[in-house]
Amino acid sequence: MRPALSRLVASLLLPCSLLLAVPVRSATPAPKSVSGPKKERNDYANGQFTAPLAAGLKHFYSCDYKGAEADFERALAVIPDNTFAISFLNAAAAHQGDDLDVMINHEEDAATTFSKDYVNHIRLGFSYLFSVRDRSLDAREEFQNAENINADAAAAHVGLGIMRDNERSANRAKVEMLAAMRADPNNVLAREYLARIYQVDLRDPQRGIGYAIDVPNLVPGYADIQFHIGSLLYDLKQDDAAIAAIRRGLDLDVCHVGEAGQFGYTLIARIYMDEKRCNDAQKALDTAVKDDTDAIYAHTLMNKLQSVCAPATPAPRH
Numbered sequence: 001m002r003p004a005l006s007r008l009v010a011s012l013l014l015p016c017s018l019l020l021a022v023p024v025r026s027a028t029p030a031p032k033s034v035s036g037p038k039k040e041r042n043d044y045a046n047g048q049f050t051a052p053l054a055a056g057l058k059h060f061y062s063c064d065y066k067g068a069e070a071d072f073e074r075a076l077a078v079i080p081d082n083t084f085a086i087s088f089l090n091a092a093a094a095h096q097g098d099d100l101d102v103m104i105n106h107e108e109d110a111a112t113t114f115s116k117d118y119v120n121h122i123r124l125g126f127s128y129l130f131s132v133r134d135r136s137l138d139a140r141e142e143f144q145n146a147e148n149i150n151a152d153a154a155a156a157h158v159g160l161g162i163m164r165d166n167e168r169s170a171n172r173a174k175v176e177m178l179a180a181m182r183a184d185p186n187n188v189l190a191r192e193y194l195a196r197i198y199q200v201d202l203r204d205p206q207r208g209i210g211y212a213i214d215v216p217n218l219v220p221g222y223a224d225i226q227f228h229i230g231s232l233l234y235d236l237k238q239d240d241a242a243i244a245a246i247r248r249g250l251d252l253d254v255c256h257v258g259e260a261g262q263f264g265y266t267l268i269a270r271i272y273m274d275e276k277r278c279n280d281a282q283k284a285l286d287t288a289v290k291d292d293t294d295a296i297y298a299h300t301l302m303n304k305l306q307s308v309c310a311p312a313t314p315a316p317r318h
Contacts, residue, residue: 269281
């Protein structure tokens with residue numbers, strides 16, 4: 001995700017109604033580790049977390065933001081510092097008028113009252129990232145507060161990595177995301193950002209796909225990761241697999257709220273144009289225009305399609 005987060009969250013970057021009448025609770029701290037061998041963290045092996053998370057994604061991609069908000073809150077009641085669920089909660093809240101502002105007010109109270117709870121600072125930092133006002137300085141302060149309380153927790157590194165990415169500081173963003181993955185190898189946001197950093201900034205899509213490819217196994221309902229995987233596969237010249245991934249994202253994003261729904265058809269059209277499959281490209285572009293998804297770019301590609309598919313002019317005969 002990328003708004004203040006991922007471009008994904010840029011599309012998601014409009015919150016939902018968290019306050020459906022339920023005041024935002026101060027976050028419950030993540031369970032403390034017990035003595036003995038350290039167990040690798042995997043939030044997505046916990047059915048009590050994944051069930052409401054899956055429901056929230058389905059509601060979100062159907063534009064039922066109130067339902068999504070309630071689902072993500074239920075997921076976070078189980079694992080309070082999961083950055084993926086926090087981000088979608090904020091994205092859902094941002095779609096609901098003043099809900100994000102109300103959420104921020106509650107979270108500011110919690111972070112002040114329970115200042116030693118790193119989860120409260122994480123929740124507030126992510127909410128600042130989604131604010132329509134520039135709250136980046138406030139967000140950085142909250143993530144640093146969280147890191148000071150628990151330097152080994154993944155969430156603070158993810159938040160700081162997102163901020164570095166927003167500043168186009170790719171190597172520093174990469175360092176933070178790798179630190180997050182050392183603490184939480186299955187952190188979905190860290191994987192997504194690393195995939196994009198390697199693809200776009202470091203020009204290494206092969207390395208990028210390694211971070212993204214397992215994410216659908218962790219969150220099968222995450223439409224935007226399918227779009228990112230499709231884009232990576234396109235860079236790797238695996239066109240059929242790329243189209244299949246993008247179409248999976250389109251099938252999930254029924255309301256065209258995320259990157260898959262917004263940009264999937266134009267990316268498919270570009271792949272078809274590269275292959276000179278002009279009729280298929282035209283159909284994809286017609287759908288983009290009909291559904292008003294990336295329609296301006298679709299018209300640009302339609303104009304280009306004329307030259308791509310124009311019959312070759314025969315050489316003059318002597």
